[in-house]
Amino acid sequence: MKRIPLLLRIVLAIALGIVIGQFAPEIVIELAATFTGLFGNFLSFVIPLIILGFIAPGIASMGKGAGKMLGLTTGLAYASTVLAGTAAFLFANNLYPSMLQGQSGGSFANPEESLVEASFSVEMTPIMGVMAALILSFLLGVGMTAVKGDSLLNVMNEFRSIIQKVIENIIIPLLPFHIFGIFANMTYAGQVGTILSVFAKVFLMIIALHLLYLVVVYGMAGSMHRRNPFSLLKIMTPAYFTALGTQSSAATIPVTLKHVKKIGVRERIADFAVPLLANVHLAGSTITITSCAMAVMYMQGQATTFADVFPFILMVGITMIAAPGVPGGAVMAAIGLLESMLGFNSTMVSLIIALYLAQDSFGTAANVTGDGAITAIADKLMKKGKSKDVPVSDQNVG
Numbered sequence: 001m002k003r004i005p006l007l008l009r010i011v012l013a014i015a016l017g018i019v020i021g022q023f024a025p026e027i028v029i030e031l032a033a034t035f036t037g038l039f040g041n042f043l044s045f046v047i048p049l050i051i052l053g054f055i056a057p058g059i060a061s062m063g064k065g066a067g068k069m070l071g072l073t074t075g076l077a078y079a080s081t082v083l084a085g086t087a088a089f090l091f092a093n094n095l096y097p098s099m100l101q102g103q104s105g106g107s108f109a110n111p112e113e114s115l116v117e118a119s120f121s122v123e124m125t126p127i128m129g130v131m132a133a134l135i136l137s138f139l140l141g142v143g144m145t146a147v148k149g150d151s152l153l154n155v156m157n158e159f160r161s162i163i164q165k166v167i168e169n170i171i172i173p174l175l176p177f178h179i180f181g182i183f184a185n186m187t188y189a190g191q192v193g194t195i196l197s198v199f200a201k202v203f204l205m206i207i208a209l210h211l212l213y214l215v216v217v218y219g220m221a222g223s224m225h226r227r228n229p230f231s232l233l234k235i236m237t238p239a240y241f242t243a244l245g246t247q248s249s250a251a252t253i254p255v256t257l258k259h260v261k262k263i264g265v266r267e268r269i270a271d272f273a274v275p276l277l278a279n280v281h282l283a284g285s286t287i288t289i290t291s292c293a294m295a296v297m298y299m300q301g302q303a304t305t306f307a308d309v310f311p312f313i314l315m316v317g318i319t320m321i322a323a324p325g326v327p328g329g330a331v332m333a334a335i336g337l338l339e340s341m342l343g344f345n346s347t348m349v350s351l352i353i354a355l356y357l358a359q360d361s362f363g364t365a366a367n368v369t370g371d372g373a374i375t376a377i378a379d380k381l382m383k384k385g386k387s388k389d390v391p392v393s394d395q396n397v398g
Contacts, residue, residue, distance in 0.1 A: 009175075009176040010175070010176055010179060010238065010241045010242055010244075010245055011241060012176070013176040013177070013179040013180040013183070013245060014179060014180075014183050014241070014244070014245055016180055016184075017179065017180045017181070017182065017183025017184040017185075017186075017187060018183055018184075018187050020180075020184050020187075021183065021184035021185065021186065021187025021188040022187055022188075024184065024188065026116060026188075028184075029116045029184055029185055029188045030116050030117070030118070030119050031119070032180065032181035032184050032185060033115070033116045033117060033118045033119075033181060033185050034118040034119045034120060034121075035177060035178070035181050036118075036178050036181035036182055036185070037118035037121050038118075038121065038122055039174055039177070039178045039181075040178070040251075041121065041122060041123070041124040042124055043171070043248070043250070043251045044124065044126055045124040045125070045126050045127075046163075046166060046171070047126070047133075047250045047251070047253075048126050048127065048128050048129065048132070048133035049127075049133075049163055049166075050163055050167070050250075050253055050254070050275060051133040051134060051137055051250075051275045051279070052133050052136060052137050052140075052159075053156070053159050053160040053162070053163035053164075054160060054163070054253075054257070054271045054272070054274070054275045055134070055137035055138070055141060055271075055272055055275050055276060056136075056137040056140040056141045056144070056156050057141070057144075057153060057156040057157050057159075057160050057271070059137070059138065059140075059141025059142060059144070059145065059272060060140075060141050060144035060145055060153050060156065068382070069269070069272060069273070069378065069382055070138065070276075072378050072381060072382065073272075073273050073276055073277065073280075073374070073375075073378050074276070074280055076374050076377060076378055077277055077280045077281035077374060078280075078317050078318070080217065080281060080283045080370065080374060081281065081282060081283045081286050081316070081317040082286075082313055082314060082317045083283075084209075084213050084283035084284070084286050084287050085283075085286040085287065085289075085290045085313035085316060085317065086310065086313060087209065087212075087213070087287070088206075088209055088286070088287040088288075088290040088291045088294075089290055089294065089306065089309050089310070089313065091205065091209060091291075092205070092290070092291050092294035092295070092298075093294065093304070093306075095205060096294060096295065096298045097298075099201045099202070099205070115185050115186070115189045116185055116188060116189070134276070134279060140152070140156070144156070160271075167254040168254075171251075171254055172254055172255070175242060175245070175246065175251075175255075176245075178245070178246065179242075179245030179246060182245060182246070182247070183245065202291065202292070202295050202355075203359050203362075205291065206287060206288055206291045206292075206359065206362065206363075207359075207362055209287050209291070210284050210287060210362060210363065210365070210366035213283060213284070213287065213366060213370065214233060214366060214369055214370060214373070215229070215233075217283075217370055217373040217374070217377075218230075218232050218233050218372075218373045220373070220377060221372075221373040221374075221376040221377050221380075224376070224377060224380040225264065225376060225380060227263075227264070232263050232372070232373070232376070233369070235259055235262050235263045236256075236259050236260075236263065236369050236372045238255055238259055239252060239255045239256045239259050239260075239368050239369055239371075239372065240365045240368065240369045241365070242255040242256075242368075243256075243361065243364045243365040243367070243368040243369070244361045244362065244364070244365045245361065246361075246364075247360050247361045247364050248364065249278040249279070249282070249364055249367050249368050249371075250278050250279065252278070252364075252368045253274060253275055253278050256274050256278065256368050256371055256372065257270055257271070257274045257275075259372065260273075260274055260371070260372045260375050260376075263372060263376060264376070265372075265375050265376050265379045266379055266383075269375065269378065269379045269382065270375060270379075273371075273374070273375040273378055273379075274371060274375060277371040277374055277375065278367075278368070278371060281367060281370060281371055281374055282330050282363075282367050283366065283367060283370050284362070284363040284364065284365065284366025284367040284370060285330035285331075285360075285363040285364065285366075285367055286313070286316055286317065286330075287363065287366065288330075288356060288359065288360075288362070288363035289316060289330060289331060289334050289352075289356065290309070290312075290313060290316070292352050292355040292356055293309075293312075293338060293342060293344075293352060294309070295355070296344070296348050296352050296355070297342065297348075300348060302343070304342075308342070309342070311341060312337055312338075312341045312342055315337050315341065316334055316337060319334055319336075319337060330356075330360075330363070331352065331356040331360075335349055338352065
């Protein structure tokens with residue numbers, strides 16, 4: 001099985017999930033749901049450890065450049081998210097009047113309510129939350145750069161090696177089975193297909209915007225590194241399809257990290273930036289949230305202007321930093337803003353949750369793939385200021 005490329009395993013898992021989900025008996029779907037539930041709980045437990053294991057030693061290894069790298073990466077992520085949301089508003093504002101003419105909001109159930117439940121579950125409570133892991137990683141990383149001595153750094157490097165083994169020997173091999181279970185369950189439930197058929201035009205626009213965003217951001221990264229942006233995108237394809245199946249930026253960190261290094265980003269930069277961006281960079285999700293929110297408001301007859309929506313986009317960019325990197329995490333984090341800034345009532349909130357969850361995987365895939373470009377851009381910007389301090393082997397970015 002390991003001889004089959006990861007991308008092919010993921011594509012096969014998605015295809016088999018869709019096919020088997022159409023005719024398999026409920027007991028088979030229940031078994032698949034049980035596995036995905038157990039594996040999902042394990043991922044939730046490991047994710048804070050991945051963040052701690054990679055970000056803390058990554059900051060320490062950069063020494064005095066850690067603060068600059070943190071600010072630069074976070075700033076790029078925020079700018080990317082806000083620009084993506086703004087583009088989504090402009091496209092929706094100009095296309096929806098013709099695309100959604102004659103449509104009216106109906107009653108749609110939350111897709112998650114139709115899914116087959118696992119036969120049993122095992123509680124695997126993470127030792128800390130994602131934000132706690134990020135904060136602790138920053139404190140430890142900056143602390144290790146300020147304190148003379150390598151004792152803690154050696155411990156953290158060994159801890160990173162352990163987490164790397166977990167990723168390589170447990171998470172990566174089992175990911176295709178996890179993806180298979182998710183798609184089999186979604187297909188068996190049928191609710192997602194109903195929503196997709198009604199809002200097909202909106203979703204096609206969203207996916208087109210995701211792809212346009214990726215072309216633009218990889219165009220920037222490719223020009224800075226003097227590389228063909230489409231060749232960079234091709235290298236990142238496994239991360240895209242992994243996120244498409246897991247619907248989780250955090251769960252895709254191992255695959256993203258592996259392929260970001262393949263596009264030529266320095267290892268210490270990738271180890272720091274990828275886990276961070278998985279939690280603070282949600283440009284694809286912001287495109288989806290903005291587009292879906294505009295669609296719901298349009299169908300409810302609610303007039304919108306750029307002055308109304310842009311402050312919402314600015315706040316979404318900040319709120320996404322606290323959004324958990326799990327399926328539906330972005331829209332759940334944005335509900336408060338939808339209600340307070342755009343005037344969504346409970347019906348509108350339920351509708352946007354249904355719309356978002358029905359295609360969450362595409363937004364997550366855009367997030368994850370975009371992380372590669374942002375990391376490459378940050379790597380190049382850091383290299384300009386640190387070129388004299390970087391070993392020659394690290395400067396070869398292809």
